[in-house]
Amino acid sequence: MVDTALQRTAQALLAENKGLLAIDESIPTCNRRFATLGIPQTEPARRAYRELIITTSRLGESISGAILCDETIRQHTADGMPFLRVLREAGIEAGIKVDLGTTPLAGHPGEKVTEGLDGLRARLAEYSGLGASFAKWRAVFTIGAHTPSRACMVANAHALARYAALCQEAGLVSVVEPEVLMDGAHSLARCAHVTEDVLRVVFRELVEQGVVLEGVLLKPNMVLPGLDCLVQDPVEVVAEATRTCLRRTVPAAVAGIAFLSGGQSGDLATARLAAINTGTPLPWPVGFSFGRAIQQPALTIWDGNDADMVRAQQALQQRVAANRNARRGTGTE
Numbered sequence: 302m303v304d305t306a307l308q309r310t311a312q313a314l315l316a317e318n319k320g321l322l323a324i325d326e327s328i329p330t331c332n333r334r335f336a337t338l339g340i341p342q343t344e345p346a347r348r349a350y351r352e353l354i355i356t357t358s359r360l361g362e363s364i365s366g367a368i369l370c371d372e373t374i375r376q377h378t379a380d381g382m383p384f385l386r387v388l389r390e391a392g393i394e395a396g397i398k399v400d401l402g403t404t405p406l407a408g409h410p411g412e413k414v415t416e417g418l419d420g421l422r423a424r425l426a427e428y429s430g431l432g433a434s435f436a437k438w439r440a441v442f443t444i445g446a447h448t449p450s451r452a453c454m455v456a457n458a459h460a461l462a463r464y465a466a467l468c469q470e471a472g473l474v475s476v477v478e479p480e481v482l483m484d485g486a487h488s489l490a491r492c493a494h495v496t497e498d499v500l501r502v503v504f505r506e507l508v509e510q511g512v513v514l515e516g517v518l519l520k521p522n523m524v525l526p527g528l529d530c531l532v533q534d535p536v537e538v539v540a541e542a543t544r545t546c547l548r549r550t551v552p553a554a555v556a557g558i559a560f561l562s563g564g565q566s567g568d569l570a571t572a573r574l575a576a577i578n579t580g581t582p583l584p585w586p587v588g589f590s591f592g593r594a595i596q597q598p599a600l601t602i603w604d605g606n607d608a609d610m611v612r613a614q615q616a617l618q619q620r621v622a623a624n625r626n627a628r629r630g631t632g633t634e
């Protein structure tokens with residue numbers, strides 16, 4: 302049966318053309334991004350950066366929910382206000398990344414499986430008690446000559462489905478993120494084929510585990526040529542391939558689609574989102590749950606230096622507003 306509260310929360314996350322802001326980089330990933338800019342890789346620096354982001358004025362006009370990591374959900378502003386209260390006062394729902402990252406998949410060189418199911422019921426209860434209303438789990442698939450293997454798809458899809466079922470038990474919306482990575486020289490056609498296969502397996506497993514699709518947001522990759530592919534297809538081609546792939550694989554009952562950006566530039570991710578939202582309406586609201594494509598300019602401008610904070614926040618505002626606008630399709634700018 303459909304849990305209407307869960308369904309309402311899921312729908313609200315993609316209402317009014319708003320989207321999700323992914324600031325849930327794990328500590329090692331955040332540190333890696335800081336290191337490339339020479340920013341200290343410390344808890345105070347990560348806290349200051351996340352404070353800069355969530356205190357950006359008018360963030361709630363374009364962002365409905367922020368995905369946090371375990372470190373961030375417990376942090377406070379320099380003035381001592383809990384981050385969760387800052388978000389609540391801005392009208393932004395708090396989400397939490399609950400997977401514990403990837404590990405090599407036994408017997409399948411080069412492939413990864415996402416871990417974090419052990420103890421997940423208790424962790425979800427804690428996050429729900431803290432005030433989170435949704436959660437995220439990411440699986441990754443690498444396109445190679447013989448990958449992703451069926452084993453990798455099934456193992457990751459099964460974990461995604463068990464995570465989503467536990468979320469629903471805890472009253473949390475589940476963001477289901479199966480990411481086909483952009484790394485490689487593969488063509489757009491190959492990405493389309495792999496993404497279709499992955500999504501079919503994911504939805505089969507979600508249904509097997511009794512997950513109510515109305516309480517799920519899918520966070521997929523766009524259908525793209527590999528970063529090293531010599532043919533970089535135009536925005537319209539990417540949009541049509543992505544629309545076709547989703548139409549073929551995602552049940553209409555799913556509450557919404559919120560794309561990851563996966564290393565695309567901010568402008569390109571936005572242009573592609575607008576193109577995907579152009580043409581015959583799709584069965585779901587189609588929005589964004591971008592990390593890098595929203596944050597990168599702000600991080601580069603801030604560069605660990607609080608004197609540049611206002612400029613960094615302005616850059617962030619521009620990125621989120623552009624993405625909200627992109628949900629209306631092209632021809633509206």
Ligand code: 13P
Nearest residue numbers: 323561562563591592593
């Ligand atoms: P990107 O948009 O940078 O891919 O980040 C989204 C995310 O949440 C990855 O898990």
